Amino acid sequence: MERLTDRRIPRELPPQSIAFRSDDAADAVTTRLRPDTVDEAARTPDFPQPWADLGLKPDEYAQLGEVLGRRPTAAELAMYSVMWSEHCSYKSSKVDLRRFAETMTDTMRKSLLVGIGENAGVVDVGHGYAVTFKIESHNHPTYVEPYQGAATGIGGIVRDILSMGARPVAVLDALRFGPLDAADTHRVAPAAVAGIGGYGNCLGLPNIGGEVVFDSSYAGNPLVNALCVGVLRHEQLHLAQASGDGNRVILYGARTGGDGIGGVSVLASETFDERGPTKRPSVQVGDPFMEKLLIECTLQLFAEGLVSGIQDLGGAGLSCATAELASAGDGGMHIDLELVPLRDPTLSPEEILMSESQERMMAIVEPQNVERFLNICQRWDVDATVIGEVTDRGRLVVDWHGETIVDVPPHSVADEAPICQRPFARPTEQSSLQADSADRLPRPGTGSELRATLLRLAASPNLCDKSWVTDQYDRYVRGNTVLAQPEDAGLIRVDEQSGLGVAVATDCNARFVRLDPYAGAQLALAEAYRNVATTGARPIAVTDCLNFGSPENPAVMWQFAEAVRGLAEGCRELGIPVTGGNVSFYNSTGNSAILPTPVIGVLGVIDDVRRRTPLGFAAAQRAIYLLGQTLDELSGSEWASVVHGHLGGLPPRTDLDAERRLAEVLVGGGREGLLESAHDLSDGGLGQALVEACLRCDVGARIDLPAAQDAFVALFSESAARAIVSLRPENEERLAALCQDSGVPFTKLGETAGRGASAALEVGGQFATPLAELRAVWSPTLPAAFDT
Amino acid sequence: MTRVVVDVMPKRDLLDPQGKAVLGALPRLGFECVRDVRQGKRFELEVDGDVTEDRLAEVRRAAETLLSKPVIEDYTVRVEPE
Amino acid sequence: MTRVVVDVMPKRDLLDPQGKAVLGALPRLGFECVRDVRQGKRFELEVDGDVTEDRLAEVRRAAETLLSKPVIEDYTVRVEPE
């Protein structure tokens, strides 16, 4: 594959003369004076082909010969090698991912308009509206070129959402970097954040949430997972399929250039190692301005009913789009590749098929609509070209100046990649890891030790103020953002009349997943679910981005299988379906893989956004309640990590039924207007939740910890299914009734106190700390690290 | 004091959205003769004393590590004649 | 085809936040010999045919009206030797 990304291919040769360069000797350039055609392939069955370098296994290459009844042409080989790569074919994960379908119940299916398999899932949210959302990784490109890698991550997921027929309305970004003090983190993190902001801001999409986590396992393997939310009317739903003999295939958007040629295949089949840049994919450069035009143009095309099928061009570019459109349709497709508008006229046909130039879309259009289609594109300054048509011959045929260079059954490219049954095994050290619990670690005892612990945690990289990051993101544009960072979930108004809205949160505590992948994945799901419910929205759907190490490592494969099983069963228990997502393998350097990081995004719906519940204490003399039960659960906690650098034991207990009942109270309480604030408890426990709730509007609090419990456990345990709420005293009784109805334990902690200079967080009998002091440790961590 | 100029340009094969935007605007302003535009950065460094080979090597290193991103940009370094 | 280069630099007496940031970063990377840095833009225009005086005048007009903003920037136009 690298040969295709190698830009030293002699440019003075006419385009037709370049096929593949042989790998071994730099000067042994295998050139053809004509492209490798189907006829040529039939004539020269024994012509040696660089299939191994393109990442294909011997049996896969053999299978290709069987599918085609001859050797593949160079273009076909390029196409299959990319489409059958891990990244495009999910060959290692397919077996496990079937669980999501298997655990789907009728209730879960009810509001699902489009499920897994399309560009993104679509759910009904009422009033004739539907919402589509999906999360996707752009990890390796971000490591190689942090700004462009992260930027094009946003660009890609936004086109996925657009291609469902939806207007993209918001983005979120879940980020993982190496340790805050590592030099490479300083190379990657600020540039990745700037890239996400640079692209999203210029595109005009509000960024309403995400995560920033620092951990040594991500050094050299940063994770950038981008989520986009889109809104459509039911009747606007579009699918990626090419049907109707004679319908035209239109390529529109940016011209095709040399960006990221073969990137996908390399990304998915190689891991970073000491050999460095020669193994790296070539990068892509994004043009958010073009993408903005593409969005507005495409929405107008939808509105005028001119599009009968549509697909964005992402990984594997034209190869993937044509194959998937044709495969999902009812016939075949014929493309004249020389019609593709090029930025670089010297690209070979294989390169054109593989190019990952950004900001391109492909539409299937009935002949009588073509003229209007092209007119609309022109109005938006978007290039559009008819490059082929749908046929009824069941083949995907690509011609280059009249000669056929691809002639394949579309299913075989898009859907019939060989499946890998990867061996998996629970690593033996998992047991010793789980046996090494945090219970043995020395704990703070006195009030002043507890206070010092609270401050230390608040200042730590993973719990500190994230506004250094989020202030680089426009959260206001389009004027429908009801909640954004630092709220528990982002909340977007969908309909101004009714107040209908949707909330989204992403979460994953990867330490928990490391300790127990099954439970950890459920805890990630539970946390995202809880975050959504905290704002008052009812969780209805899930998207996931499964970031793991190498699938060729049985221990990693075990983590993966366990996490998927946990997630699938968790979703069934909560009654919300996984609607789509993304798998990213090979997040490892040498032998060390990242912490298994299944980032879970949950979408919720709220009937009236005016009833949302914000995170911060808003006024004095409000009652503060803790909902849920606190156990002595500190293994894998932020405290164990920050104070002791310890990871071992079992993660907190998962009780999804408790999560569901807690959500009932939070959503019901919000709808009744009982709750003035609500904040979920997660990393850092009650202590950190109080810090955040106080600092949000600078309102203090006076609380007493339950007498029956150890103060340290009460403050820093990370038991799940908990939240703190504040409310007017006259509503306390009603809250109690709600909690009793749902079977949610509730404890009055105390009340909110004054605002202003004297405001403080006071923990009865233990300590008090002025909010000014809390802010002074919580706020400067990221600026101090990055602004020097 | 000598002036060393570092020019940093987007790599030929990669998209240059900035150059593209300018190229698109030129004809609208009546400039018809331009076929292609690329936009890069120009750094003017004022360097102490004479520019020795060592100094130049140092500037080249700065160009490579700080002023340009080698995966997407090319740079050139030259001493500006007085 | 001829290449015409337009360099656009921030005016001497105006703030140049980007140049300043580079200047601040250089010593931290161990580059000690640089006294001042300014960051501007470099445009490479590929112009049809030979560059006549008329063509150059046209490019100069583009540099003045579009590529630079005279209150904050200065520009130079030159034909790049082959």
Added chain:
Amino acid sequence: MRVGVVTFPGSLDDVDACRAIRLAGGDDVPLWHGDESLRDVDAVVLPGGFSYGDYLRCGAIARFAPVMNAVVAAAQSGLPVLGICNGFQILCESLLLPGALIRNDSRRFVCRDQRVRIERASTAWTAQYTAGEEVTLVLKNGEGGYVANSSTLEELEREGQVVARYLGPNPNGSMHEIAGICNGRGNVVGLMPHPEHAADDLCGAGTDGFRFFTSVLHAALSA
């Protein structure tokens, strides 16, 4: 009362400006960059965004859009024009306002709720404020540093053409903490922070920005 909002390729906050105009009781009239006509509007907003990607200089290319010929002519004969953020940059590029906006001194995009002081209430867009009033608007830009040469700055100060100034730490390095200025006549105002994002309690930073829109509706009514 008809207030036009121009959409350039890459305009983003046009929908927000339209909504604010509607909330204020006006009729929002979409104007297209490629049209020469202002469709008989009583005032014009050049909204925020990244026209043409802002790759060259913010506003540098939008300034040449056909609609700008009409805007410039109308502004010169007294039509109220408000340029917000990218719109402010376009007004400077069009020479309807002096000076320029450069990269934030932090070199980062900044999005935050920003306190500003309204320095001049006698413009078409600020008539419903009192001079000296302190309000919260939304600042969100990467190139918001206002610069001008010293004689221009002196003149702006002398003639009272500074419409709004940042309070607290200077968020972007603007000279004289300038957040907004107007032309001599007070009908053309350029403002870096966004009043349209402070016009709706639920989805913005409060409602302090609302009066920019009610001001112009009132001004147009009484004109």
